[in-house]
Amino acid sequence: MDFRLNGEQKDIIAAAKEFATGEFLDRAQEFDRNESFDQDIWRKACELGFVGVFIPEAYDGAGYGFLEHSMITEEFWAVDPGIGQAVLSCTFGSEILILFGTEEQKQMVLPKLVAGEALIGTAITEPNAGSDPTGATTTAVKDGDSWVINGSKIFATNGDLADYMMLFCLTDPDNPSKHRRHSFILVPTDSEGYESSKLHGKLGIRASDTAELSLKDLRVPVENLVGREGEGFNELMAFFNRTRLHICAQGVGLARSAIEESIRHTKAREQFGAPLASFQNTQFKLAEMATRTRAARNLYYEAAWELDHGNIDHGLIAMAKWYSAENAVRCADAALQMHGGYGYIDEYKVQRLYRDAKILEIYEGTKEMEKTIVAGTLLR
Amino acid sequence: MNIIVCVKRVPLTQEVDLEIDESGKKIKEDALAYVINDWDNYAIEAAVQLQENLGGEVTAITIGSEDDEEVLRRALAMGADRAVRIDPGELVTDGYLDATILAKTISGLEYDLIFTGVQSEDRNTGMVGIMLAEQLGLAHAAVTNGIEAEEKAAKVFVELEGGIDEVSRIQLPALLTIQTGINEPRYVSIMGIRKAKKKELKVMTLDDLGFGAEALTPQTQIEEVFLPPETEGAEMIEGDAATIAETLIRIMGEKGVTV
Known part of the structure; x- marks a missing residue:
């Protein structure tokens, strides 16, 4: 067993983080307030190759796995969930084409998704x-x-x-x-x-x-x-077994962001003559957030790695999905609580994270449906 | 135009509470995250831009362990053609030794220009580039914020104090230490990362370079490292603009500044 990422994976993570930090930060609040987006950011992400890295080389993709796609997703969401979703959701459906499409269908659509010419x-x-x-x-x-x-x-x-x-x-x-x-x-x-x-x-x-x-x-x-x-229903299940992985990554990215904001705030904010971070209540909370977020990442790393190696573990993917989604919601809640009144204002990122997190427990399978799947694997 | 770029991985120290280790001579670096030295990022971009316009090859060099290859892979992903890592083994280098090791490595290569960052974010001495030029017997320009390369020469813009630029022509081969802001470094792309995987990354030891043990003695000895003592908080001046200006002038006068 080898838990280390290879150099290429480390480089992908670093590149995704650098791009998101450079392009998302200044725009996130504006897009959130106005329910808007600037498609140039998506185009730029395509030019740099971040969109659809799991698409095979035969259709101009990078031919990486869903693990690498998830890693990019995690980094984008750690900077801003809304923009991360606006950029990376543009291939949502390509997974069905890759799995079940005809050669003509793939040739017609997939290269355009990679090139930033179509969504x-x-x-x-x-x-x-x-x-x-x-x-x-x-x-x-x-x-x-x-x-x-x-x-x-x-x-x-x-x-x-x-x-x-x-x-x-x-x-x-x-x-x-x-x-x-x-x-x-x-x-x-x-x-x-x-x-x-x-x-x-x-x-x-x-x-x-x-x-x-x-x-x-x-x-x-x-x-x-x-x-x-x-065969649509069965194809849909196969589709979700791919796309649920990047939902896990979204949850882990969001939770990381909540932890980062919490650390920054509790180190700087003083009450009763000491930084909030010096209180045991804060420390225990941070420790729990970090532990659960790490566990959620390990769950999706394993599920994605297995998938990329041809082993589709429906139950494991469902576990990773509900756990990482619920953890994101919890972490965002804890982060807002640590921010007190400041966290309730939209100038503070935690307010946005708190609102962004909830969808993770709903889309591409509610957490209840995920638990039904897990239970199904236990009781069959 | 063949260009050599010297790069370095440095600890990320912004927003981090630095600690001194037990010896009192070092910062605790274990828990820090590492990134490319900011100046070197601009140096890579400058080299790749020249190579894209004029042809030739860009070679990136670092001194460090396997973990430091990260910055070489970055350079390759940004467009450098090949990379060399000098593994110093157990040797702890200073600026002089870095320059000495780089000089020996580079003396076997073909080049028109050598780029280094102006300084590195960790030690901030700003001397490696200049000492390297001296050891190779090259002309150099430090704190370069503009380059227009020609066949056998380059027009070089150098930043002086007070926002003044000095423009000069330098004969090639030459060494330039590159200032931040000279360009806008590109993002590392997924395509770049995939191409980098196929490029040469050569690892050399000090033995490979032919150094005997006695040749590599550091010229710098660190006596003590300490955090700046905490001082009193800043004095906040309040009031309207005229009052603030008056108070400022009075304080500056008291401190011996003639206004």
């Missing part, structure tokens, strides 16, 4: 289908050489910005198995019948675009089916 999103959740995606009713019907898609999606990351959207559609409603009814269809967002409206008023990660989609008689060629017809 992809994936829309699964619907007003009446969240943790149970088999309830999705957005329907795709074959009509000659086309799929005709009707329905609506909600909370679609980059729904308003993406050039391509991977839609989770009901294609075989009468199949006796609810796990055989859906399929993924790749949709260019300039197709007639695709309408998106940006959602406002998010609690956190406000630099990142989230939209509601309305799909009316949207037609794409039958070749735009990704993977196998009726």
